[in-house]
Structure formats: structure tokens, C-alpha cells
Amino acid sequence: MKTNVLILSLVLLLNFEGLANGNKLDAYGGFKNVFxxxxxxxxxEKIDGRWWLITPEGHGFFGIGISNPFTHFSQGAVxxxxxxxxxxxxxxxxxxxRELGYNCAWSGPYSTERNFKGYVDLELARRVYREEKIPHGLHIPLILHPVExxxxxxxxxxxSDEYxxxxxxxxxxxxxxxADEPLLLGYYYGFGCFIFIxxxxxxTLGRKPGSPGREHLLNILEGRYKGDIQALNSVYNTDFESFEILxxxxxxxxPLNWQVDRLYEIQNEPDREKRKMMADAEALLGEIVEQIYKLAEVEIRKYDQNHMLLGGFVKDYTFTDGIWKKLAPYVDVLTPQEREMNFIHPIVESTGVPAMLSDQEYGNVYPLPVQTRGGAWGAIPDYIDRRVFYDLLGDRIAKEPGYIGVSFCACLFDNSNWVKPYERGQPGFFTVDGIPRHDLCDAASTVNARMLDTVNTPLDRRSLDRMDEHIHKTREAYQLVMSRRYDYLEKEKKKHD
Incomplete structure (x- = not known):
């Protein structure tokens, strides 16, 4: 009962009156009072302790986007x-x-991760975005999602030379x-990059002997073990006689479960040998990531010296702090997806590169982080009020001085699940008939407006930590509700078996 009361009270805290942004904006949406x-x-640019996007006209801009505005799963809406x-x-x-308060599209007119069937007319989408004058990113598909x-x-x-x-x-x-497009935010290389590390x-290691990537990674391992093959054998449970034979x-x-083992938790791994293996994996993945980012920087800068390089939009469990620092010289913005927001602060401080939260999972989809026993991918169920997290996270993101923007993992229109094999039934802000989900639309427009009203007053670390604690407690309350619902449904199922 206490859990339900907590959730209900949080819902009632939402303010749906709408906040008018008193700051006058330039043609791109930048604040005219931030120079x-x-x-x-x-x-x-970093101005008075806060990182900002700066518009072509020279004013501070905080980019609030939606990750999945136009996808081939929206065929029903079309x-x-x-x-x-x-x-x-x-x-x-x-x-x-724009009416919902999204002032840009970090993911651009499309993402091939949600257009791998080719339904969205890419040339048309790029033209319309330019004509409608909305700031946007551009996807160069250098790192393909598994579904692509x-x-x-x-x-x-x-x-390799081929790559x-x-x-x-x-x-x-x-x-x-x-290269000369003022509306372009920058280039990104993929969505959910390096998933399944x-x-x-x-x-790469399993390629035929002599393959450039295989040779490079094995040379890195030999260097890490200082040529001591027995030391490597003890970690990997192998019996090679020499690195030459390897x-x-x-x-x-x-191991095949490392997408959930989270390399950034290496220091918490109690097993010494596994900790060494995880450290090796971090080093090898860092080499792969750095190679891609270096190649991209060199090629893009041949044609464009001005627009930002955003790198890949990367899942939270993929990169360690060390890998973020390794790739920082090749990008203008760090672009993590989903992960706890307080982790980025020391990386921003040490690298001097700001961050953009490239796919915040509580936009209106992906319930798994609030479930204790797993479940099917899809929309957060109606009995878990999506507006609460959106409200809490909007305030938290706007108050983080290292963030220049956010892209919420949300669908503009219902994404129907008739498209296979990548099947998802995800509700959008609007149904396939264009009918708005009023509560969700009101919440997004209110919170987005409030973010822009408050973004110029970032908080100190202690205050941000308190906000994080509040978010964690809310998530725990949701987890308890979902766990109890799971138990109830299991009991009901047994009655009918």
C-alpha cells in the first residue's frame, strides 16, 4: 500500500499547467541572453561553469530531442x-x-536501426528536415546495430583496408x-553501438590468421602479458606453447554473457582471473573503438571542418570510463545512452568534452530497468505511469552542467508490431490515427518547457546526488509493484494449469 501511495503522490506532483519560457530565442532556438x-x-562552449550548445547565431542552446520520430514501424500512422x-x-x-517541446532531432531524419527495411524515404526526409528548419543530427552508418x-x-x-x-x-x-548546412548538429555513427561486446x-579474434584486426588484438594481448604465454593460459584456461602458435x-x-556483465564494473569483480580477462576485454574493445573513431574523424574532416562529431550512440553497459576517455580526442560530444547520469561528470571534467544523453530510456518505452524479473521489450505498461519518470528525469538532466542536451527514447507515433523480425509494440505520443495520448503529451510538453526554463541554473553535486537518490527510490518502488504483479499473475496462472 505504501508503494502505491508513493507512486500516486509522485504523479500528483506533476504540474501540467505548462511553463512559458520567458527567454527570447534566436532563429535556431538559442537563448538570446546566453552569449x-x-x-x-x-x-x-563552457560558459560560467555550464556546457552549452551554441547556435550558428552565437547563443546558448539546450537540445531536447526524441529518438524515434519517424521509423518504418510507423507505417500504420502513414x-x-x-x-x-x-x-x-x-x-x-x-x-x-515542436508542440511537445522538442527543439531538435539528435537522431536526425531517420536512423537505419529503425529503417533497415528502407520504408522511410531518406532523401525526402532529409529535404523536409532542412525545409522545416529543425536542428538535427545526421546518421553515417559506420557501426551497424545487429538488426541492420x-x-x-x-x-x-x-x-582492414576493406573497412x-x-x-x-x-x-x-x-x-x-x-558541410555548409547551419541546421546540422553533427554526425553520429550508429545507434546502440557496440552492443554485444x-x-x-x-x-575479430576468430578471423583467419593474418587478418589485420586479429593480429592487432593478439599483439595487444602479448604486450599486456609481457610475452608470458603461461600467464595468459592461466587466465583463459588455454594451453598455448607460445604467442607465435597463438x-x-x-x-x-x-564469455557470451558479457553484455550484462558490464565492463565498467571491473573493479567490483571478486574473481582475480575474471577481473584480468575483463581488463583485457576493455583494452581490446578500446582499440576497436578508437580505430573506428579515428577513421571517421579523418574522413569527415576532409570535407567538413565545422560540424560536431558525435561518435556512436552507445548503450550504458558497453564502455568503461577508460574507453570514453580514449575516444574523447576524436569527438566533440560524448554520447552515452541510458546510464546513470552522475557517472559522466568526472569524464566530462577530465576530458574537457561535454555530453549528450543520446537515448534516455524513460521517454516512453523500455520497462526492463524497472522490472526485477526481466520481461519482454516494449512499452512501459499503463499501470507504471511513464509521466513520473519523465518529470523526475527532466529536472535532473537540465540541472547537470556537463550535459548539452538529451534525446528521449520515445516514439512520436505508435510503432506497430507487424514488422518482423524486429518486432516491438511501442505506443507513441500519437496513435496510428494521429490521436494524441493527452496525459503523456501534456507531461512531455510541460517538462520540456520547464527544462528550458531551468537549464541556466545548474545544481551543485550534493543537490544532484539527492535528485539521483529520489530517482532510485522511485525506481525501487516501481520494481516492487511489478514484482508483486508478477507473483499475482503466476498464482493466477497456476490456478488454471
């Missing part, structure tokens, strides 16, 4: 709501985003067209 350098392009007219869907969708890769293929050898040529080709397709490592015909393998 940076006028360069003609979006860039970042058909039923817009008479199968994609241009009308795109233009009205941008209008709806053709069936039966493996991840690329990023040290270097691929990066060059993909950059040449898009970057020259955008064990596959990246095992597939190079010629052997390999090492990383």
Missing part, C-alpha cells in the same frame, strides 16, 4: 493518419514534435552535401 561565439555552425503520404507525415510530425546487418554476416574487421574503404565511401555519400571481440592457429574467447 557564445558566432561561427555559423552549432558547436559547444497509412491511416496521412493517407499514405510520407511528406505530410514528416511535416506534421515535425510540427507535433544482413543475416549471416559478422562485424567488420575495422583494421577503411567502406568508411571513406559512406562519408563521401553524405558529408559534402551537409563479446561478438566484437570473438569475431597467432598462427589459436584464439581466445570471451
Amino acid at each position: 557564445g561565439k558566432k561561427t555559423g555552425f552549432f558547436h559547444t 497509412i491511416f493518419g496521412y493517407g499514405n503520404n510520407q511528406e505530410a507525415w514528416l511535416r506534421d510530425g515535425i510540427k507535433k514534435m 546487418r544482413p543475416v549471416g554476416t559478422i562485424r567488420p574487421d575495422v583494421f 577503411k574503404a567502406y568508411v571513406k565511401t559512406e562519408v563521401e555519400k553524405l558529408v559534402p552535401q551537409y 563479446y561478438d566484437w571481440l570473438n569475431e 597467432q598462427q592457429s589459436g584464439t581466445v574467447t570471451y
Whole structure:
């Protein structure tokens, strides 16, 4: 009962009156009372202890976006709501985003992770975004999500000449067209990048002897063990006689459950040998990541010296602090997805590179973090009020001085689950018929407006820690509700078995 009261009280704390932003904005949405350098392009600056995006006109901007505005899962909305007219869907969708308080689209006109069937007309989407004058990112698909890769293929050898040529080709397709575009926020390389790190490592190490990536990673391992093959054998439970034999015909393998083991928790691993293996994995993954980011920087900067490099939008369990620091020289913004917000502060401070929360999971989808026993991917159920987390997180994100923006993991329109094999039934702010979900729309527009009203007054670390504690307690309350619901449903199921 106390848990339900807590959740209800949090819901009642939401203010749906709407907050009018008193600051006058420039043509790009920047605050005219926050002054940076006028360069003609979006860039970042630290002003009075807070990081800002700076608009082409030289004013501070805080980017609030939605990660999944237009996807091939929205076919129902295009058909039923817009008479199968994609241009009308795109233009009205941008209008709806703005009415909800989203002032940019970090993920751009599309993400191939949610358009791998090719439904969204990419040329049309890019044109409409420019004509509607909404700041946006641009996806250069250098790091493919598993659903984007053709069936039966493996991840690329990023040290090979073939991959270097691929990066060059993909950059040449898009970057020259955008080099002078003032509405462009920057370039990003993929969504959910480096998910399933064990596959990246095992597939690279498992290539045939002589492959550039395999040789590079094995050389790194030999250096880490100072040429002592027996030391490596003791960690990996192998019996190689020398590193030369390992190079010629052997390999090492990383466990297949490491996407949940979270490499950034290496220091908490009690088993000494496993801790060494995790440290090796961190070093090898860091080499792969750095190689991709270096290649991207070199190729993009051939055509565009001005726009920001955003790197990959990376799942929270993938990178350690060390990997973030390793890639920082090659990007203008750090772009983690989902992870606890307080982790980024020391990385921003040590690297001098600000952050953007590239896919905040409580936009309106993905319930797993509030469940204690797993479950199916999909929308947060109606009995877990999505508005509460949106309200709490909006305040927290706006008050973090190292963040220049956020992209909420949310769908503008219902994403129907008739598209396979990547099947998800995720409700949007609007149904496939264009009917708004009023409570959710009101919450988003109110919180987004409040974020812009308060972003210029960041909090100290102690106050931010208190906000984090509040969020954690709310999540725990939700977990308890869901656990009890799970128990109840299990009992009901047994009655009918």
C-alpha cells in the first residue's frame, strides 16, 4: 500500500499547467541572453561553469530531442493518419514534435536501426528536415546495430583496408552535401553501438590468421602479458606453447554473457582471473573503438571542418570510463545512452568534452530497468505511469552542467508490431490515427518547457546526488509493484494449469 501511495503522490506532483519560457530565442532556438561565439555552425562552449550548445547565431542552446520520430514501424500512422503520404507525415510530425517541446532531432531524419527495411524515404526526409528548419543530427552508418546487418554476416574487421574503404565511401555519400548546412548538429555513427561486446571481440579474434584486426588484438594481448604465454593460459584456461602458435592457429574467447556483465564494473569483480580477462576485454574493445573513431574523424574532416562529431550512440553497459576517455580526442560530444547520469561528470571534467544523453530510456518505452524479473521489450505498461519518470528525469538532466542536451527514447507515433523480425509494440505520443495520448503529451510538453526554463541554473553535486537518490527510490518502488504483479499473475496462472 505504501508503494502505491508513493507512486500516486509522485504523479500528483506533476504540474501540467505548462511553463512559458520567458527567454527570447534566436532563429535556431538559442537563448538570446546566453552569449557564445558566432561561427555559423552549432558547436559547444563552457560558459560560467555550464556546457552549452551554441547556435550558428552565437547563443546558448539546450537540445531536447526524441529518438524515434519517424521509423518504418510507423507505417500504420502513414497509412491511416496521412493517407499514405510520407511528406505530410514528416511535416506534421515535425510540427507535433515542436508542440511537445522538442527543439531538435539528435537522431536526425531517420536512423537505419529503425529503417533497415528502407520504408522511410531518406532523401525526402532529409529535404523536409532542412525545409522545416529543425536542428538535427545526421546518421553515417559506420557501426551497424545487429538488426541492420544482413543475416549471416559478422562485424567488420575495422583494421582492414576493406573497412577503411567502406568508411571513406559512406562519408563521401553524405558529408559534402551537409558541410555548409547551419541546421546540422553533427554526425553520429550508429545507434546502440557496440552492443554485444563479446561478438566484437570473438569475431575479430576468430578471423583467419593474418587478418589485420586479429593480429592487432593478439599483439595487444602479448604486450599486456609481457610475452608470458603461461600467464595468459592461466587466465583463459588455454594451453598455448607460445604467442607465435597463438597467432598462427589459436584464439581466445570471451564469455557470451558479457553484455550484462558490464565492463565498467571491473573493479567490483571478486574473481582475480575474471577481473584480468575483463581488463583485457576493455583494452581490446578500446582499440576497436578508437580505430573506428579515428577513421571517421579523418574522413569527415576532409570535407567538413565545422560540424560536431558525435561518435556512436552507445548503450550504458558497453564502455568503461577508460574507453570514453580514449575516444574523447576524436569527438566533440560524448554520447552515452541510458546510464546513470552522475557517472559522466568526472569524464566530462577530465576530458574537457561535454555530453549528450543520446537515448534516455524513460521517454516512453523500455520497462526492463524497472522490472526485477526481466520481461519482454516494449512499452512501459499503463499501470507504471511513464509521466513520473519523465518529470523526475527532466529536472535532473537540465540541472547537470556537463550535459548539452538529451534525446528521449520515445516514439512520436505508435510503432506497430507487424514488422518482423524486429518486432516491438511501442505506443507513441500519437496513435496510428494521429490521436494524441493527452496525459503523456501534456507531461512531455510541460517538462520540456520547464527544462528550458531551468537549464541556466545548474545544481551543485550534493543537490544532484539527492535528485539521483529520489530517482532510485522511485525506481525501487516501481520494481516492487511489478514484482508483486508478477507473483499475482503466476498464482493466477497456476490456478488454471
